[in-house]
Amino acid sequence: xAEQTASTKKVKFIITRQDSPDAASYVEEFELPYRPGMxxxxxxxxxxxNPQNNKGENVAPxxxxxxxxxxxxxxxxxxxxxxxxxxxxxxxxxLEQPIRVQPMRTFPVVRDLIIDRSRMFNALKRVKAWIxxxxxxxxxxxxxxxxxxxxxAYELSKCMTCxxxxxxxxxxxxxxxxxxxxxxxxxxLFNAHPTGEMNxxxxxxxxxxxxxxxxxxxxxxxxxSCPKGIPLTTSIAEINKQSTKHLFKKWLSV
Amino acid sequence: xxxxxxxxxxxLLGVIPLGLFFIEHALTNFGxxxxxxxxxxxxxxxxxxxxLLYVLEWVLIYIPLIYHGVFGLYIAYQAKPNNxxxxxxxxxxxxxxxxxxxxxxxxxxxxxxxxxxxLALGHLTHEELAGTMHNIMIQPGLFTLYLIGxxxxxxxxxxxxxxxxxxxxxxxxxxxxxxxSYICMTMFVLVALMFVLSMVAFRRAEFQExxxxxxxxxxxxx
Numbered sequence: 001x002a003e004q005t006a007s008t009k010k011v012k013f014i015i016t017r018q019d020s021p022d023a024a025s026y027v028e029e030f031e032l033p034y035r036p037g038m039x040x041x042x043x044x045x046x047x048x049x050n051p052q053n054n055k056g057e058n059v060a061p062x063x064x065x066x067x068x069x070x071x072x073x074x075x076x077x078x079x080x081x082x083x084x085x086x087x088x089x090x091x092x093x094x095l096e097q098p099i100r101v102q103p104m105r106t107f108p109v110v111r112d113l114i115i116d117r118s119r120m121f122n123a124l125k126r127v128k129a130w131i132x133x134x135x136x137x138x139x140x141x142x143x144x145x146x147x148x149x150x151x152x153a154y155e156l157s158k159c160m161t162c163x164x165x166x167x168x169x170x171x172x173x174x175x176x177x178x179x180x181x182x183x184x185x186x187x188x189l190f191n192a193h194p195t196g197e198m199n200x201x202x203x204x205x206x207x208x209x210x211x212x213x214x215x216x217x218x219x220x221x222x223x224x225s226c227p228k229g230i231p232l233t234t235s236i237a238e239i240n241k242q243s244t245k246h247l248f249k250k251w252l253s254v
Numbered sequence: 255x256x257x258x259x260x261x262x263x264x265x266l267l268g269v270i271p272l273g274l275f276f277i278e279h280a281l282t283n284f285g286x287x288x289x290x291x292x293x294x295x296x297x298x299x300x301x302x303x304x305x306l307l308y309v310l311e312w313v314l315i316y317i318p319l320i321y322h323g324v325f326g327l328y329i330a331y332q333a334k335p336n337n338x339x340x341x342x343x344x345x346x347x348x349x350x351x352x353x354x355x356x357x358x359x360x361x362x363x364x365x366x367x368x369x370x371x372x373l374a375l376g377h378l379t380h381e382e383l384a385g386t387m388h389n390i391m392i393q394p395g396l397f398t399l400y401l402i403g404x405x406x407x408x409x410x411x412x413x414x415x416x417x418x419x420x421x422x423x424x425x426x427x428x429x430x431x432x433x434x435s436y437i438c439m440t441m442f443v444l445v446a447l448m449f450v451l452s453m454v455a456f457r458r459a460e461f462q463e464x465x466x467x468x469x470x471x472x473x474x475x476x
Contacts, residue, residue, distance in 0.1 A: 082338075082339045083339065168336070168340060170333055170334050170335050170336050170345070170348060170349075171332070171333065171334075173332075173334040175331065175332045175334065176332045207258075208256075208258040209256055209257065209258055210256060210257035210258070211257065212257070212258050213258070214257055214258045214261035214262060214421075215257075215261075216421070217329075217333065217348055217351075217417075218344070218348060218416075218417045218420055218421070219340075219344060219345045219348035219349075220342070220344040220345070220348075221336070221340045221342065221344075221345050224340070224342055225340070231428070233420075233428070233431070234426060234427055234428060236420075237420050237423055237425065237426040237427075237431070238423065238426050239423075240420065240421055240422060240423035240426075241422075241423020241424075241426055242423070243258075243423070244422050244423045245423075247262075
């Protein structure tokens with residue numbers, strides 16, 4: 001079988017590396033034997049097994065982060081051939097070579113391809129992306145969600161906080177404090193929930209402040225980049241609508 | 255001011271009143287193409303006969319213009335365009351919106367200095383405006399600069415209107431946003447065309463005669 005014969009075909013990687021958060025980045029090239037069905041994660045595992053660059057020098061293995069290996073956890077997001085995406089779903093057969101791999105620099109780089117996505121989790125806290133149901137007594141069942149609504153809301157719930165939309169956004173950078181598309185879409189999700197709706201205004205208020213929804217510049221790269229196909233720009237426009245209504249209600253009621 | 259309000263105000267002022275004034279300006283200028291000198295001068299006179307002219311100018315034009323312009327420069331500074339990596343038409347329009355915004359800012363400062371400021375300083379009268387525009391438009395270099403200026407301003411206006419509809423939650427879904435982008439881009443072409451045609455019209459001899467005539471009157475009077 002072809003798979004079992006030693007392949008002479010090589011795969012070339014150009015990886016942007018960084019030894020520590022404050023260190024300067026550098027580029028290192030690797031050449032690996034091709035195996036059918038390989039993806040960027042399995043290639044990185046290959047480098048881990050045999051950490052030798054294309055000059056034959058033994059180097060520290062390339063660090064990365066990954067968990068689920070099926071594009072649902074969001075941990076292995078990196079920039080592959082210029083586009084932010086999950087490394088586990090990036091099949092070598094479908095990539096142009098040499099394959100350029102970089103960390104998503106919108107986030108602080110911890111080491112090599114590992115980034116710190118804390119700002120996304122802080123953003124979820126800021127917008128209160130949850131439904132408060134705790135009380136001193138059993139509150140009973142909440143209102144039911146119409147099936148039709150559940151269907152589109154389910155799409156929004158697929159967000160895995162992977163950070164690709166923030167990386168693709170020209171308005172998420174060190175000159176702005178824009179919260180990014182992901183958290184805004186979560187506000188739409190929780191505001192759509194019949195119980196979550198009871199706290200809708202709090203979530204809108206959290207976005208109607210510095211670094212909130214106004215940071216969107218309508219480049220719409222987010223919706224084109226989202227690996228889960230979440231309609232992020234529809235979410236942003238919907239939250240624009242909700243916040244506009246909320247703004248006028250607030251002004252006209254005091 | 256809270257960033258949300260300042261950004262919202264920027265978005266609102268871009269359309270009301272600035273966008274409306276921009277359309278009005280295009281129409282008045284187009285009078286030069288449609289009906290020549292007399293029509294253009296009638297348009298200028300109509301505007302200048304408005305009551306509370308100074309108040310209207312400051313409230314509806316200068317204050318919104320300064321706010322929108324200066325805050326807009328800050329927004330343009332905050333952008334980190336990534337068109338190399340994401341070559342989508344929406345992303346290009348995002349970048350062009352910022353570039354044309356900066357061009358329009360410079361162009362408007364220059365244009366206001368040449369016209370309104372000169373009027374205020376008494377170097378120019380409303381009747382001489384047509385002649386002044388003629389003298390600018392017959393110079394190929396200045397004509398080109400004006401061409402860049404009006405096309406940038408028209409794009410910035412039309413694309414800004416598209417963004418306005420999204421930012422205020424009027425066009426929410428992808429289909430609504432697509433249809434509004436067709437409408438807005440058509441507006442860009444039409445408004446730009448109106449400005450360019452009026453610029454071409456200003457090159458006509460009748461506008462020169464306006465200057466010549468005034469010069470004669472001045473000579474006789476002096």
